[in-house]
Amino acid sequence: MATHESAAHASHAHGAPQGFIRKWIFSLDHKVIGLQYYFLALTAVFVGMFLSLLMRIHLIWPTATLPFFGEIKPETYLSLLTMHGTIMVFFVLTTAPQGGFGNYFLPIQIGAPDMAFPVLNMLSFWTTFLGFIVLLAAFVVTGGAPLHGWTGYAPLSALQSAGPGEGLGADLWITSIAIFCIGALMGALNFITTTLDMRAKGMTMMRMPLTVWAWFVTAILGLLAFGVLLSAGILLLMDRNLGTSFFVPLVTVNGQLTGHKGGSPLLWQHLFWFFGHPEVYIAILPAMGMCSQLLSVFSRKPIFGYKAMVYAIMAIGFLGFMVWGHHMFMSGMSPYTAFAFSIMTMGIGVPSAIKTFNWLGTLMRGRIRFTSPMLFAIGFVSLFVTGGISGPFLAQPVLDIYLHETYFVIAHFHLIMGVASIFGIFAATYYWFPKMFGRMMNEPLAKLHFWLTFVGAYAIFMPMHYYGMSAGLRRYSQSTEVAFILKLLPIQRFITIAAFITIASQFIFVINLFWSMFKGAKASDNPWEATTLEWITATPPPHDNFGGRTPVVNNGPYEYSVPGAPRDFVMQSDPEIKPKH
Amino acid sequence: MADSALHDIPSVYEPSLFGTYSKKIGMWLFLLSDSLTFGALLYAYSYGRISTANWPTPFHSESIVNATIMTAFLLTSSLTMVLAVRASVDHNAKAQTLWLLATMACGAGFIILHGREWSNLIAEGLTLPMFPKVLGHEAASEFVNVSQTVPQFASTFFTLTGMHMLHVTLGVIYLGVVALRRKFIPILLVLWLVAWLTTPAYSPFHYGAHVLLIAAIVCAIILWLKPKVYDSSDVEVAGLYWHFVDLVWMFIFPLVYLMSAKIL
Ligand code: HEM
Numbered sequence: 001m002a003t004h005e006s007a008a009h010a011s012h013a014h015g016a017p018q019g020f021i022r023k024w025i026f027s028l029d030h031k032v033i034g035l036q037y038y039f040l041a042l043t044a045v046f047v048g049m050f051l052s053l054l055m056r057i058h059l060i061w062p063t064a065t066l067p068f069f070g071e072i073k074p075e076t077y078l079s080l081l082t083m084h085g086t087i088m089v090f091f092v093l094t095t096a097p098q099g100g101f102g103n104y105f106l107p108i109q110i111g112a113p114d115m116a117f118p119v120l121n122m123l124s125f126w127t128t129f130l131g132f133i134v135l136l137a138a139f140v141v142t143g144g145a146p147l148h149g150w151t152g153y154a155p156l157s158a159l160q161s162a163g164p165g166e167g168l169g170a171d172l173w174i175t176s177i178a179i180f181c182i183g184a185l186m187g188a189l190n191f192i193t194t195t196l197d198m199r200a201k202g203m204t205m206m207r208m209p210l211t212v213w214a215w216f217v218t219a220i221l222g223l224l225a226f227g228v229l230l231s232a233g234i235l236l237l238m239d240r241n242l243g244t245s246f247f248v249p250l251v252t253v254n255g256q257l258t259g260h261k262g263g264s265p266l267l268w269q270h271l272f273w274f275f276g277h278p279e280v281y282i283a284i285l286p287a288m289g290m291c292s293q294l295l296s297v298f299s300r301k302p303i304f305g306y307k308a309m310v311y312a313i314m315a316i317g318f319l320g321f322m323v324w325g326h327h328m329f330m331s332g333m334s335p336y337t338a339f340a341f342s343i344m345t346m347g348i349g350v351p352s353a354i355k356t357f358n359w360l361g362t363l364m365r366g367r368i369r370f371t372s373p374m375l376f377a378i379g380f381v382s383l384f385v386t387g388g389i390s391g392p393f394l395a396q397p398v399l400d401i402y403l404h405e406t407y408f409v410i411a412h413f414h415l416i417m418g419v420a421s422i423f424g425i426f427a428a429t430y431y432w433f434p435k436m437f438g439r440m441m442n443e444p445l446a447k448l449h450f451w452l453t454f455v456g457a458y459a460i461f462m463p464m465h466y467y468g469m470s471a472g473l474r475r476y477s478q479s480t481e482v483a484f485i486l487k488l489l490p491i492q493r494f495i496t497i498a499a500f501i502t503i504a505s506q507f508i509f510v511i512n513l514f515w516s517m518f519k520g521a522k523a524s525d526n527p528w529e530a531t532t533l534e535w536i537t538a539t540p541p542p543h544d545n546f547g548g549r550t551p552v553v554n555n556g557p558y559e560y561s562v563p564g565a566p567r568d569f570v571m572q573s574d575p576e577i578k579p580k581h
Numbered sequence: 582m583a584d585s586a587l588h589d590i591p592s593v594y595e596p597s598l599f600g601t602y603s604k605k606i607g608m609w610l611f612l613l614s615d616s617l618t619f620g621a622l623l624y625a626y627s628y629g630r631i632s633t634a635n636w637p638t639p640f641h642s643e644s645i646v647n648a649t650i651m652t653a654f655l656l657t658s659s660l661t662m663v664l665a666v667r668a669s670v671d672h673n674a675k676a677q678t679l680w681l682l683a684t685m686a687c688g689a690g691f692i693i694l695h696g697r698e699w700s701n702l703i704a705e706g707l708t709l710p711m712f713p714k715v716l717g718h719e720a721a722s723e724f725v726n727v728s729q730t731v732p733q734f735a736s737t738f739f740t741l742t743g744m745h746m747l748h749v750t751l752g753v754i755y756l757g758v759v760a761l762r763r764k765f766i767p768i769l770l771v772l773w774l775v776a777w778l779t780t781p782a783y784s785p786f787h788y789g790a791h792v793l794l795i796a797a798i799v800c801a802i803i804l805w806l807k808p809k810v811y812d813s814s815d816v817e818v819a820g821l822y823w824h825f826v827d828l829v830w831m832f833i834f835p836l837v838y839l840m841s842a843k844i845l
């Protein structure tokens with residue numbers, strides 16, 4: 001017979017903690033920890049966005065001096081893009097959807113009073129927080145932030161002498177990544193255990209909302225991928241500080257031998273991308289789950305093909321570990337290996353397409369309510385398709401030889417991973433805000449925010465495809481020095497202007513968020529008429545989520561418009577119905 | 582243990598997918614992730630070894646014999662660990678503590694032998710470039726040559742065995758906390774002082790000893806946050822960790838030692 005971890009219940013048995021520190025800072029409550037993650041990501045995204053703005057300004061006004069960084073030298077530009085990428089991938093896209101919303105809503109949606117290991121949960125947040133501080137510290141140390149990009153390719157990343165930011169700054173960068181790995185591992189372990197072990201009576205695996213499935217599979221990916229990145233980070237730190245040569249061959253810097261020999265930069269690439277490709281799915285899977293959820297709620301229809309969705313999530317997770325080589329087509333890989341990776345990569349397109357068609361199928365003939373969360377969910381589908389279509393092009397080794405290291409790749413992954421995942425976060429924010437804060441967000445502002453961001457995202461990233469196809473290089477700051485790149489400058493101008501407008505419109509969101517927290521209209525317990533368990537409890541949920549009882553689940557998560565039911569939705573905890581479809 | 586809150590009302594939850602309690606699932610998951618961490622290191626090792634034309638095989642019989650004895654220590658410790666778990670299931674507190682202490686003793690023996698082995702190898706010239714120089718010692722053995730011609734050899738050796746040694750050390754501390762709880766903290770502090778003061782400044786263990794200090798602090802915090810009596814499930818979970826660390830050694834021993842043995 002199953003027994004359960006005590007800590008959750010022990011801490012809840014004593015009632016809600018009193019005092020500011022125990023309640024908001026070192027809280028063991030998954031809801032508070034979720035909010036902590038969310039606001040960490042919100043802070044991080046503004047730092048990251050600011051850095052991207054500086055890069056955009058530099059690209060079209062190369063001589064302009066910028067706040068904080070002064071005159072931008074080529075190496076400063078590299079620092080900016082490294083920190084931008086690292087902050088965004090780790091501390092935004094990995095943090096908000098999983099650490100933030102996952103923490104807050106996974107236990108509630110399965111009917112649990114908390115995570116399986118609340119102390120571990122708290123530690124995982126504070127570890128992540130520490131990682132962020134260490135990363136930011138790289139800006140202020142001598143030499144500044146590292147230059148090696150978010151992918152940290154060796155030997156650049158492995159040699160202290162390789163450039164101005166590659167001294168202490170790079171050490172801080174790697175340390176931050178390693179710390180982040182540990183935090184993410186603790187979180188992943190907690191998510192999986194909670195899902196396996198703390199589901200309320202009747203919440204069978206196949207009755208879990210797709211959000212829970214997405215968080216669950218994401219956690220599995222994290223558990224397997226971050227362990228490898230941790231090792232890679234340790235080896236890199238050793239190369240830098242103990243003089244080992246895992247990643248460094250016999251090279252010279254400024255004509256000086258470095259003292260390293262025999263290592264292989266490709267080893268870093270293998271280890272990094274073995275983590276890196278699953279990581280991109282870690283960023284997108286929770287958004288996929290939220291999107292599935294919202295499309296069903298606001299189309300007032302069951303999700304199209306629930307089982308297919310579940311299997312597609314699993315297939316994506318599984319295949320995600322087999323395709324890392326598609327980032328290395330240009331590394332001198334054997335054409336046969338490249339071919340194998342190419343086939344596998346295209347294979348991932350299949351479950352992705354299944355999901356896309358199921359989303360469209362859910363929308364079809366639905367009684368759609370165009371609320372702001374729904375708009376963002378639809379926007380997500382649009383961006384996922386647009387960004388996904390460039391994937392199979394890149395997956396052709398022959399095409400990739402040309403497209404690799406151009407803006408085409410930037411366009412691909414910003415649309416599909418960056419903006420799409422951010423849309424998932426926005427959708428989730430607008431959707432769950434009433435539950436989290438007990439108030440509604442301002443709808444007209446939200447819609448304005450949606451349209452500006454949606455059009456803005458396309459305006460920024462679509463032109464990058466053309467820029468890339470015209471051989472415009474990524475990670476290259478000299479936009480006026482080279483004749484053929486100079487000809488492309490109008491594209492860069494257009495992008496920068498679009499970026500200005502899009503970034504400015506994000507303040508609409510922030511203002512709406514904080515204003516609604518205090519001044520928004522009071523929300524009812526179930527404003528969207530949704531079926532999952534978070535909507536049966538009070539708003540905001542009490543300390544133990546369900547006020548001393550544990551719900552019993554009788555229905556699947558997507559019973560909308562059930563013939564013969566009294567309302568057009570049947571809560572998961574309502575008496576069992578026998579759906580006819 | 583406060584678990585009882587749930588034992589009383591088991592029907593409130595779906596049965597766990599694996600029919601077991603959370604802590605055990607958590608440990609299995611940790612071990613899964615840790616095996617990928619070790620897997621990546623072993624991959625790095627194989628990568629280096631395969632891509633190096635003349636991988637050296639310098640370990641003479643002393644090293645191999647020493648490593649074999651270390652292996653024996655670990656195998657024995659797995660047995661005593663099993664006995665500790667059995668004792669905990671039988672609610673035999675005294676036997677449980679004794680077997681846990683025996684397991685820790687085997688683990689400590691392993692660490693000491695391994696530490697001596699490291700020190701000998703370093704003295705003979707197998708080092709990383711940034712290790713502090715051994716003062717007044719001019720080694721002229723084959724290892725000096727190995728370190729210079731194939732730096733990968735020393736790198737992978739120290740990384741793999743070092744990471745494993747760290748795991749064994751943490752395992753001993755883990756068992757110590759389970760066996761002795763608060764009483765273990767002063768012991769840990771004494772061990773830290775001994776390890777720190779008795780090792781010469783050039784030895785990696787001089788710095789490595791601080792792991793014990795950090796562990797003592799962390800354990801103190803944990804015991805302060807969650808003061809509780811460990812029951813048989815805790816012993817079982819600790820045992821899982823311990824067996825895993827043994828298992829990892831069963832990969833490292835043949836790959837790192839036996840496959841690099843000097844065969845005359
Ligand atoms: C059908 C699906 C997909 C295919 C075939 C595909 C293919 C590829 C290929 C071949 C590359 C390497 C390009 C190069 O560096 O030359 C790439 C880069 C990338 N992809 Fe995808 N991809 C797909 C979906 C996704 C998804 C869903 C995400 C994220 C959620 C994603 C995120 C990325 C990122 C972040 C990079 C570039 C990383 C970097 O170099 O900095 N991709 N993709």
Ligand SMILES: [Cu+2]
Binds near residue numbers: 277
């Ligand atoms: Cu990829």
